[in-house]
Amino acid sequence: MVGIVVVSHSGRAADGIREIAREMGGDARIEAVGGTEDGRIGTTPDPIREAIEDVDSEDGVVVLVDLGSAVMNAELAIEEAAVDEVAIADAPVLEGALNAAVAATSPSATVESVREAAEDAADVSKV
Amino acid sequence: MDRETQSEAVRAAVDAIADRLEAEKSHLTELDSAIGDADHGANMNRGFQAALERLEDADGEPAELVKTTGVALVSEVGGASGPLYGGSLMKASQELEEGITAESSVAFAERYLETVEERGKASVGDKTMVDAITPAVHTYKKAIEVDDHEPLEALGKAVDAAGRGVAFTTPLRAKKGRASYLGWRSVGHQDPGATSTLYLLEELFAVATEYLDGDVEVDAEAEVDPDELEEPAADGDGGA
Numbered sequence: 125m126v127g128i129v130v131v132s133h134s135g136r137a138a139d140g141i142r143e144i145a146r147e148m149g150g151d152a153r154i155e156a157v158g159g160t161e162d163g164r165i166g167t168t169p170d171p172i173r174e175a176i177e178d179v180d181s182e183d184g185v186v187v188l189v190d191l192g193s194a195v196m197n198a199e200l201a202i203e204e205a206a207v208d209e210v211a212i213a214d215a216p217v218l219e220g221a222l223n224a225a226v227a228a229t230s231p232s233a234t235v236e237s238v239r240e241a242a243e244d245a246a247d248v249s250k251v
Numbered sequence: 252m253d254r255e256t257q258s259e260a261v262r263a264a265v266d267a268i269a270d271r272l273e274a275e276k277s278h279l280t281e282l283d284s285a286i287g288d289a290d291h292g293a294n295m296n297r298g299f300q301a302a303l304e305r306l307e308d309a310d311g312e313p314a315e316l317v318k319t320t321g322v323a324l325v326s327e328v329g330g331a332s333g334p335l336y337g338g339s340l341m342k343a344s345q346e347l348e349e350g351i352t353a354e355s356s357v358a359f360a361e362r363y364l365e366t367v368e369e370r371g372k373a374s375v376g377d378k379t380m381v382d383a384i385t386p387a388v389h390t391y392k393k394a395i396e397v398d399d400h401e402p403l404e405a406l407g408k409a410v411d412a413a414g415r416g417v418a419f420t421t422p423l424r425a426k427k428g429r430a431s432y433l434g435w436r437s438v439g440h441q442d443p444g445a446t447s448t449l450y451l452l453e454e455l456f457a458v459a460t461e462y463l464d465g466d467v468e469v470d471a472e473a474e475v476d477p478d479e480l481e482e483p484a485a486d487g488d489g490g491a
Contacts, residue, residue, distance in 0.1 A: 160327075160329035161326075164329055165329075166328075166329025166330050167329065167330075168325070168326050168327075168328075168329055168333060169325055169326070169333075169334070170326055192331050192428060192429065193329075193330045193331035193332075193333070193334065196331055196333075196334035196335065196338070196370050196371070197325075197333065197334055199334070199370065200325060200334050200338050200370075
């Protein structure tokens with residue numbers, strides 16, 4: 125199964141997003157990462173890399189990110205991670221994570237299909 | 252300069268940079284509070300203090316020390332400066348594996364710039380650290396490879412170029428980073444990342460002066476002091 129990692133500047137935000145995504149995609153392998161080691165708002169690559177390695181089951185991983193430095197730190201983490209196929213979805217983090225979680229539970233899911241499902245969330249109009 | 256002295260110089264440079272960032276912490280935060288999230292000073296200071304600690308147990312090779320500094324920044328900063336400054340040092344350190352020479356230092360500088368550009372996806376004029384690094388690296392390379400200057404003199408010219416780059420960020424509208432959310436409101440503020448990059452270069456130059464035993468003048472501050480250009484009429488002293 126394709127793994128999913130949610131990265132936010134806040135650990136609580138990441139956990140909350142995972143909680144919502146699990147509600148829809150119950151079986152998906154999702155890890156949440158956020159905040160710095162000393163509890164500040166921010167992101168660092170090491171915990172992201174560990175999460176990527178944790179959720180991988182040889183089918184690859186899709187990473188959802190919130191803002192600027194989360195993207196850069198996720199890129200660094202991907203370079204260092206011992207996982208072959210990892211993609212960052214260019215998607216709103218909450219809606220994208222939800223879509224990705226649902227897509228990942230499909231038996232024919234691939235990193236590409238999960239990433240696309242996450243990115244489709246960018247086109248959904250709320251109002 | 253033998254390998255051991257090179258390592259000593261790298262440690263001295265990190266030391267000097269850490270001191271400078273400690274001293275400039277509030278100033279950088281002030282710049283960042285105008286157009287960012289007000290943490291650049293604290294983040295850079297925390298990162299370099301962590302680097303100092305990690306260097307105590309680090310291997311003695313110059314490349315290894317530079318890499319260790321990068322790793323410390325990447326894991327301790329917690330913002331975009333981590334991957335931008337730290338990730339780039341990690342990559343660029345590979346160019347110093349055979350030691351620090353005029354040639355390898357040019358390769359180092361170019362690799363650093365290239366990595367910052369790739370990671371941050373910023374170009375000159377976006378009101379970021381790239382506005383300070385690009386002229387500095389181009390100036391350094393030209394001074395060494397075309398004009399045949401000594402590394403110390405080349406570095407002095409690079410510091411001048413970075414200073415002009417920092418001043419140039421003030422009138423720009425930010426296109427990258429947190430400041431870009433402000434749009435036109437970012438105009439009139441000096442970029443904090445370009446500013447800290449200038450501090451790094453100034454300290455590097457100061458340490459290089461000590462180790463290369465030269466007496467090259469840097470006139471960046473005489474020509475344009477970016478700190479004084481930042482808000483010309485703010486407190487009426489004008490600075491001129």
